[in-house]
Amino acid sequence: MKRIGVFVCHCGSNIAAVVDVKKVAEEAKSMLGVVYSTDYQYMCSEPGQDVIIKAVKEHNLNRVVVAACSPRLHEPTFRKTLENAGLNPYYVEMANLREHCSWVHPNDKEGATLKSIDLVRKAVAKVNKTVALFPGEIPVEKRCLVIGGGIAGMQTAIDVADMGYEVIILEREATIGGKMAILDKTFPTMDCSACICTPKMVDAAQHPNIKLYTLSELESVGGYVGNFEVTIRKKARYVDMVKCTGCGICEAKCPKKVESEFDYGMGKRPCIYKPFPQAVPNKPMIDPENCRKLKENKCGVCAKVCPTDAVNFEDKDELVTERFGAIVMATGYELYDWKKDFGEYGYGKYPDVIDGLQFERLVNASGPTMGKIKRPSDGEIPQDIVIIKCVGSRSTEKGKTYCSKICCMYTAKHATQILEKNPNANVYIFYMDVRTPGKMYDEFYMRAKEGYGATYLRGQVSKIYQEGKKLIVKAEDTLVGKPVEVKADMVILATAAAAVKDSSEIAQTVGFSYDKDGFFTEAHPKLRPIETNTAGVFLAGTCQGPKDIPETVSQATAAAAKVGALFSKDKMATSPMISYVDEGLCSGCGLCIPVCPYKAIELITIKERVHGGEVERQVANVNAGLCQGCGPCTVACRSGAINLRGFTNQQILAEVDAACQ
Ligand SMILES: Cc1cc2nc3c(=O)[nH]c(=O)nc-3n(C[C@H](O)[C@H](O)[C@H](O)COP(=O)(O)OP(=O)(O)OC[C@H]3O[C@@H](n4cnc5c(N)ncnc54)[C@H](O)[C@@H]3O)c2cc1C
Numbered sequence: 028m029k030r031i032g033v034f035v036c037h038c039g040s041n042i043a044a045v046v047d048v049k050k051v052a053e054e055a056k057s058m059l060g061v062v063y064s065t066d067y068q069y070m071c072s073e074p075g076q077d078v079i080i081k082a083v084k085e086h087n088l089n090r091v092v093v094a095a096c097s098p099r100l101h102e103p104t105f106r107k108t109l110e111n112a113g114l115n116p117y118y119v120e121m122a123n124l125r126e127h128c129s130w131v132h133p134n135d136k137e138g139a140t141l142k143s144i145d146l147v148r149k150a151v152a153k154v155n156k157t158v159a160l161f162p163g164e165i166p167v168e169k170r171c172l173v174i175g176g177g178i179a180g181m182q183t184a185i186d187v188a189d190m191g192y193e194v195i196i197l198e199r200e201a202t203i204g205g206k207m208a209i210l211d212k213t214f215p216t217m218d219c220s221a222c223i224c225t226p227k228m229v230d231a232a233q234h235p236n237i238k239l240y241t242l243s244e245l246e247s248v249g250g251y252v253g254n255f256e257v258t259i260r261k262k263a264r265y266v267d268m269v270k271c272t273g274c275g276i277c278e279a280k281c282p283k284k285v286e287s288e289f290d291y292g293m294g295k296r297p298c299i300y301k302p303f304p305q306a307v308p309n310k311p312m313i314d315p316e317n318c319r320k321l322k323e324n325k326c327g328v329c330a331k332v333c334p335t336d337a338v339n340f341e342d343k344d345e346l347v348t349e350r351f352g353a354i355v356m357a358t359g360y361e362l363y364d365w366k367k368d369f370g371e372y373g374y375g376k377y378p379d380v381i382d383g384l385q386f387e388r389l390v391n392a393s394g395p396t397m398g399k400i401k402r403p404s405d406g407e408i409p410q411d412i413v414i415i416k417c418v419g420s421r422s423t424e425k426g427k428t429y430c431s432k433i434c435c436m437y438t439a440k441h442a443t444q445i446l447e448k449n450p451n452a453n454v455y456i457f458y459m460d461v462r463t464p465g466k467m468y469d470e471f472y473m474r475a476k477e478g479y480g481a482t483y484l485r486g487q488v489s490k491i492y493q494e495g496k497k498l499i500v501k502a503e504d505t506l507v508g509k510p511v512e513v514k515a516d517m518v519i520l521a522t523a524a525a526a527v528k529d530s531s532e533i534a535q536t537v538g539f540s541y542d543k544d545g546f547f548t549e550a551h552p553k554l555r556p557i558e559t560n561t562a563g564v565f566l567a568g569t570c571q572g573p574k575d576i577p578e579t580v581s582q583a584t585a586a587a588a589k590v591g592a593l594f595s596k597d598k599m600a601t602s603p604m605i606s607y608v609d610e611g612l613c614s615g616c617g618l619c620i621p622v623c624p625y626k627a628i629e630l631i632t633i634k635e636r637v638h639g640g641e642v643e644r645q646v647a648n649v650n651a652g653l654c655q656g657c658g659p660c661t662v663a664c665r666s667g668a669i670n671l672r673g674f675t676n677q678q679i680l681a682e683v684d685a686a687c688q
């Protein structure tokens with residue numbers, strides 16, 4: 028016999044200002060199985076939870092409906108409340124009166140109240156069919172895979188390794204370091220980026236618990252939280268890492284030079300090369316796309332000059348499979364490719380129109396110009412420099428709709444750097460808005476403007492074209508309402524920070540979701556910003572959205588804490604709200620297999636006794652570790668053989684009946 032209690036929350040005035048909560052509680056009293064009903068100002072607060080616990084005891088309740096906000100926010104809270112009241116935590120059902128009623132129907136109090144009563148009726152009907160559920164247990168492999176070796180990946184790896192767990196950093200470039208290794212100085216303190224980043228790279232490489240797989244990519248991911256099976260492609264490097272001493276003779280002798288990726292095209296590199304002198308590991312690789320030996324079977328100079336015989340043109344990719352308990356995504360960001368969209372800025376045909384990372388290389392003491400800011404076209408020192416913000420950010424027409432968050436600060440940094448090196452230069456910054464939230468950030472911007480004398484002009488640049496040696500920049504100063512024209516020697520575009528091009532593919536390989544722009548989606552934007560919707564997969568840094576270094580490092584450490592919590596136990600509890608197969612009903616058709624996004628279902632062979640004899644037949648089987656309880660299999664199954672615990676067909680039909688009353 029069900030004895031249901033209904034608890035209607037005011038959520039301060041969030042619900043109660045629109046929904047007649049007293050009426051909802053009163054109506055609930057007449058619903059099937061309800062023996063107690065009340066309302067309270069904040070059900071999730073300690074006194075609110077005490078109201079529930081007291082009522083469970085006094086009225087001998089064995090099922091509970093909380094009519095409040097979204098279960099995404101407070102279902103775990105109320106499950107804990109039931110546990111404290113001595114009930115199975117899964118005996119609670121929530122009706123969402125806030126997001127589904129008061130917030131969406133603020134001007135229709137009566138309608139919102141009637142809808143609230145309907146939602147409570149549905150929850151009551153469902154909880155009438157609810158049975159006790161118990162979490163399962165799976166063992167945990169205490170090894171962590173960090174994908175991406177930028178500052179986010181390195182920080183997470185070092186923190187997890189310091190807790191005593193083994194970590195592998197999987198980095199697709201030949202070195203770890205990411206964008207921070209490319210930068211010159213960092214706002215707002217203007218400390219040298221390499222001085223903070225390169226020691227971190229060394230710490231990561233030398234940590235006894237960290238192994239680096241550079242020049243490596245993810246091939247496939249199987250398994251589930253605590254037990255991922257990951258196959259990694261270690262790409263051919265054509266240099267034996269054991270024999271090579273990193274002496275650099277080969278790099279000096281290689282006759283072919285191509286554009287350096289690390290210098291973003293601002294400098295050249297040979298075909299056997301380290302991305303930069305402080306690369307980690309500090310050994311070269313051969314670029315197979317440009318090496319004359321690998322392409323045309325000519326040259327081979329590097330092999331001839333190598334004193335340790337380390338060059339190996341026969342090297343091949345290698346596949347390795349390893350087990351991990353947790354995966355941290357730290358694949359970072361890249362700059363939006365403005366050249367394809369911005370015809371008005373010349374589609375990239377003017378060499379002196381560059382982006383922010385190219386400028387970082389130009390201003391960097393270890394960059395191609397040794398830190399002298401020279402314009403790329405002729406090496407002259409630019410006197411008049413224009414910086415344009417929001418190129419491809421905050422636009423509904425081209426590029427990205429979001430704010431890239433870092434550009435307001437790094438453009439102020441770039442202006443400061445230019446004016447520090449050449450106080451007589453003229454720096455003009457075209458902006459839509461200046462956004463500088465952060466410790467000492469606004470002060471930094473004000474210093475660039477008032478201390479160093481950068482000229483900020485509010486307005487969007489409509490055209491850039493070449494006239495002789497000058498770039499003509501045309502815009503409108505929207506503060507004075509007049510057109511402006513600047514004759515510039517160099518233009519720096521603060522282009523949007525975008526998701527890496529293949530971010531959606533890697534998210535699909537690992538098995539979690541991403542947003543419309545390709546950034547990885549957190550499980551909950553406020554309460555679970557580090558987790559993905561796949562258990563055991565966490566997020567660190569700019570792969571989740573644009574961030575500066577302090578924010579990236581904080582999130583990386585938070586991801587490490589999540590991994591540490593997961594690894595702190597030998598076994599972990601799994602959600603009981605997963606699918607199960609009634610083998611008696613299953614016809615073995617396998618229709619459920621392709622619809623499962625987590626590859627949790629397979630066909631297995633079972634033996635049955637039929638007419639005294641033993642026969643074999645195939646049935647679907649759900650892997651409890653892989654199943655995430657999303658439910659498409661239950662819809663695909665024509666014989667109704669798959670059911671989802673906590674959302675059984677019977678519960679859903681009871682809700683539909685209640686909704687149709
Ligand atoms: C011009 C400019 C100036 C900036 N200046 C500052 C500053 O002064 N101060 C500040 O706080 N912030 C600054 N930033 C922001 C800073 O660059 C980022 O906050 C920081 O680099 C983010 O680190 P990350 O590790 O998340 O990403 P990244 O640095 O992008 O690292 C990601 C790593 O993952 C690797 N990777 C990507 N995909 C894969 C894959 N599929 N498999 C394996 N590996 C993969 C990449 O190769 C890379 O090594 C600046 C940004 C720009 C554009």
Ligand code: SF4
Nearest residue numbers: 271272274275277333
């Ligand atoms: S010459 Fe040989 S040992 Fe020296 S860096 Fe090149 S590959 Fe390594």
Ligand code: SF4
Nearest residue numbers: 623654655657658660
């Ligand atoms: S509920 Fe079904 S579809 Fe979803 S993960 Fe589990 S088995 Fe796969």
